Amino acid sequence: MSANEKRQAGEAAIRYVENGAIVGVGTGSTVAFFIDALADLKDRIEGAVSSSEQSTAHLKRVGIPVLDLNATGALNLYVDGADECDAHKRLIKGGGAALTREKIIAEASAKFVCIIDSSKQVNLLGKFPLPIEVIPMARSLVGREIVKRGGNPVWRDGVVTDNGNWVIDVHGWQIADPAGLEKDLNQIPGIVTVGLFARRPADVVLVGDRVM
Numbered sequence: 001m002s003a004n005e006k007r008q009a010g011e012a013a014i015r016y017v018e019n020g021a022i023v024g025v026g027t028g029s030t031v032a033f034f035i036d037a038l039a040d041l042k043d044r045i046e047g048a049v050s051s052s053e054q055s056t057a058h059l060k061r062v063g064i065p066v067l068d069l070n071a072t073g074a075l076n077l078y079v080d081g082a083d084e085c086d087a088h089k090r091l092i093k094g095g096g097a098a099l100t101r102e103k104i105i106a107e108a109s110a111k112f113v114c115i116i117d118s119s120k121q122v123n124l125l126g127k128f129p130l131p132i133e134v135i136p137m138a139r140s141l142v143g144r145e146i147v148k149r150g151g152n153p154v155w156r157d158g159v160v161t162d163n164g165n166w167v168i169d170v171h172g173w174q175i176a177d178p179a180g181l182e183k184d185l186n187q188i189p190g191i192v193t194v195g196l197f198a199r200r201p202a203d204v205v206l207v208g209d210r211v212m
């Protein structure tokens with residue numbers, strides 16, 4: 001992992017921000033560099049839609065207005081990090097437990113610019129345990145369904161998401177068909193969000209300051 005590459009990626013994403021924009025903002029250590037860079041443009045943008053309480057606090061601290069997605073409508077740009085990224089720009093996200101709001105904003109945005117360091121690039125998704133946000137009462141049920149599919153579910157004990165839910169991390173999956181797995185898991189009652197971004201992959205991936 002390279003903090004320098006994370007910084008480069010966060011700063012490089014600024015080139016996608018247009019004057020007057022409302023920018024969708026993800027969560028995590030790479031996005032933190034983006035928010036700091038965005039602060040320099042705060043007089044040229046209308047504001048941001050935030051994917052987490054953590055990013056909301058950061059945005060407000062640097063003086064960027066945080067807007068409600070229900071009021072803004074569709075966005076032109078979403079900038080976020082990832083835990084893994086394959087050659088098709090499909091992602092695993094949710095290492096910071098912000099996957100649900102991240103997926104909502106990604107879906108609402110015309111362009112998703114993903115900012116990563118080179119350690120996140122993989123041939124096959126799944127070495128990073130796949131985060132799944134679940135309704136608390138469904139934790140065991142979802143765990144059994146994952147075991148049936150050959151995964152090893154580990155409850156992220158003590159973590160409560162911004163939405164009041166829990167997170168299960170699935171170890172041991174080599175994900176050959178990300179879109180198929182995402183669709184299959186989305187059918188299980190109690191799963192709120194699967195941290196696979198295959199149906200809606202990134203549009204642009206910046207690895208440091210280099211376009212992938």
Ligand SMILES: O=C[C@H](O)[C@H](O)[C@H](O)COP(=O)(O)O
Nearest residue numbers: 028029030081094095096098
């Ligand atoms: O829930 C967290 C997000 O999906 C993050 O974007 C992801 O974990 C990457 O975070 P970082 O930039 O800190 O590696």
